[in-house]
Amino acid sequence: MQNRALKTLPSVSRCALMKLLSNKPEKAFNLVNNRAGFTECATQCGLVYNQLAQILQDVCCGLWKRRVPGCVHARVRAMKVKVISILEDNYMYLVIEEQSKQALAVDPAVPHRLLEIVKREGLFLVAVLTTHYHWDHARGNEALVNEVPSLKVYGADDRIKGLTDKVTDSQELKFNSINVKCLFTPCHTSGDMCYYVWEDECTDAPAVFTGDTLFIGGCGRFLEGTAEQMHHNLTKVIASLPQETKVFCGHENTIKNLKFALLVEPENEKVKEMLSWARARDDDDKPTVPSTLKEEFDYNPFLRLSEKAVQKFTEKMEPVEVMRVLRKEMDKFKKPKERLPPQAMLALQWGLLMSSKDHLSPAIKDSD
The missing domain is CATH 3.60.15.10 (Ribonuclease Z/Hydroxyacylglutathione hydrolase-like)
Structure with missing residues (x-):
C-alpha cells in the first residue's frame, strides 16, 4: 500500500494503519461503509477523520467516488x-x-x-x-x-x-x-x-x-x-x-x-x-x-x-x-401514432454508414 498520504504520517500511525488494512484495499471499502469502524480505525491510528478519508481515497485509487459520512470523498466501486x-x-x-x-x-x-x-x-x-x-x-x-x-x-x-x-x-x-x-x-x-x-x-x-x-x-x-x-x-x-x-x-x-x-x-x-x-x-x-x-x-x-x-x-x-x-x-388506450417501418427508422439513423453486408432482418410488429 504505497501512496503519498501514507508517507506524510508519523511512523506510529503509518504502521498501525498498515497493520489494520493488511495491504488489502478491500478492507478500506468496509471502513468506508461502516462509520463506527471508520472512527475506530482513525482513533487507533492517531488520525483525525479527514486524514484517514484522504488515505483511503489513495488506497482505493482507480475506483469510483463515494461520499464518506461527514468528510471528503473516498473511492469505492460503483457499477x-x-x-x-x-x-x-x-x-x-x-x-x-x-x-x-x-x-x-x-x-x-x-x-x-x-x-x-x-x-x-x-x-x-x-x-x-x-x-x-x-x-x-x-x-x-x-x-x-x-x-x-x-x-x-x-x-x-x-x-x-x-x-x-x-x-x-x-x-x-x-x-x-x-x-x-x-x-x-x-x-x-x-x-x-x-x-x-x-x-x-x-x-x-x-x-x-x-x-x-x-x-x-x-x-x-x-x-x-x-x-x-x-x-x-x-x-x-x-x-x-x-x-x-x-x-x-x-x-x-x-x-x-x-x-x-x-x-x-x-x-x-x-x-x-x-x-x-x-x-x-x-x-x-x-x-x-x-x-x-x-x-x-x-x-x-x-x-x-x-x-x-x-x-x-x-x-x-x-x-x-x-x-x-x-x-x-x-x-x-390511446394507440400510439403510426410508426415508420423499422427499415426506415434504421435508414434515418444509419445513413450511409450501413454496409452492404449489414442487411436488415424482417420487422417484428407490435414489438413492445
Missing part, C-alpha cells in the same frame, strides 16, 4: 450503466466494469453505434445479454459477433440471432466483478429473459434489465403468453428483488404508461408526480430510466393489483383477472 437511445423509442445499454474496462451490452439493436461508443470510451466488449428475439432488441447480435469473434451472446430463445450461449432460469454468469442472474419471464415472448446485475464490492444499487416485460409505469404485451405468466413474472420473480433495484427497461414509453396509470388511479398522487416529471424529462429530451422497484410499486398499476382503485377500474378482485383486464384496457 456504471450507460443508457443509449436508439430507433424510435428503444434503449440499449452498456454495463461497464471500470477497473478492467470490460463491458456487457444489453439488447444492442444498432451495432455500429454501440461499437463507436465502445471504441471512444476504450472499452472491451465481452458479452451481449439479449432479453428476447424481437428485431428491435436482437438485430445487432450477428454484426457484433462478426466484428468481435470472441463475443458471447446470451439469451433464452433459439430464435435470437447470433446466439452463442443459451441460458436458463436462475443461471448465474460472472464477468470479473460483474455478476448476472438470469430470470426467465415468458409472456411477451415465450423466451423472454430478464437480467439481474450487480458488482462485487459495489456500494451502488443492483440493476435489472427487463426488456419488454416490465416498463416504467407499465408492462409488455402478452404476445406469446398469458395473464397468469405475467402475473408470476411481475409479482413473484421481479418483485422478489431488492426494493432499491434499478429498473432499466427496453422502451421509452413512460408518459403513455403513466397516462393510463392515472386513468386507473385518478387519485394517486405518486402517478401525478411521476407523470409531471416524465413530461419534463421528455421536454429536455432525457430518458426516464432507470426507476426503482420501490417506485414502481407506488405508481405502476400492473404491480398494484390488490389496490382498491385498480380493482374498481377492472371490476375484478382476483389478481390474475385484474392483470388480464388491465392489459386489455392498456392495449386499447
Whole structure:
C-alpha cells in the first residue's frame, strides 16, 4: 500500500494503519461503509477523520467516488450503466466494469453505434445479454459477433440471432466483478429473459434489465403468453428483488404508461408526480430510466393489483383477472401514432454508414 498520504504520517500511525488494512484495499471499502469502524480505525491510528478519508481515497485509487459520512470523498466501486437511445423509442445499454474496462451490452439493436461508443470510451466488449428475439432488441447480435469473434451472446430463445450461449432460469454468469442472474419471464415472448446485475464490492444499487416485460409505469404485451405468466413474472420473480433495484427497461414509453396509470388511479398522487416529471424529462429530451422497484410499486398499476382503485377500474378482485383486464384496457388506450417501418427508422439513423453486408432482418410488429 504505497501512496503519498501514507508517507506524510508519523511512523506510529503509518504502521498501525498498515497493520489494520493488511495491504488489502478491500478492507478500506468496509471502513468506508461502516462509520463506527471508520472512527475506530482513525482513533487507533492517531488520525483525525479527514486524514484517514484522504488515505483511503489513495488506497482505493482507480475506483469510483463515494461520499464518506461527514468528510471528503473516498473511492469505492460503483457499477456504471450507460443508457443509449436508439430507433424510435428503444434503449440499449452498456454495463461497464471500470477497473478492467470490460463491458456487457444489453439488447444492442444498432451495432455500429454501440461499437463507436465502445471504441471512444476504450472499452472491451465481452458479452451481449439479449432479453428476447424481437428485431428491435436482437438485430445487432450477428454484426457484433462478426466484428468481435470472441463475443458471447446470451439469451433464452433459439430464435435470437447470433446466439452463442443459451441460458436458463436462475443461471448465474460472472464477468470479473460483474455478476448476472438470469430470470426467465415468458409472456411477451415465450423466451423472454430478464437480467439481474450487480458488482462485487459495489456500494451502488443492483440493476435489472427487463426488456419488454416490465416498463416504467407499465408492462409488455402478452404476445406469446398469458395473464397468469405475467402475473408470476411481475409479482413473484421481479418483485422478489431488492426494493432499491434499478429498473432499466427496453422502451421509452413512460408518459403513455403513466397516462393510463392515472386513468386507473385518478387519485394517486405518486402517478401525478411521476407523470409531471416524465413530461419534463421528455421536454429536455432525457430518458426516464432507470426507476426503482420501490417506485414502481407506488405508481405502476400492473404491480398494484390488490389496490382498491385498480380493482374498481377492472371490476375484478382476483389478481390474475385484474392483470388480464388491465392489459386489455392498456392495449386499447390511446394507440400510439403510426410508426415508420423499422427499415426506415434504421435508414434515418444509419445513413450511409450501413454496409452492404449489414442487411436488415424482417420487422417484428407490435414489438413492445
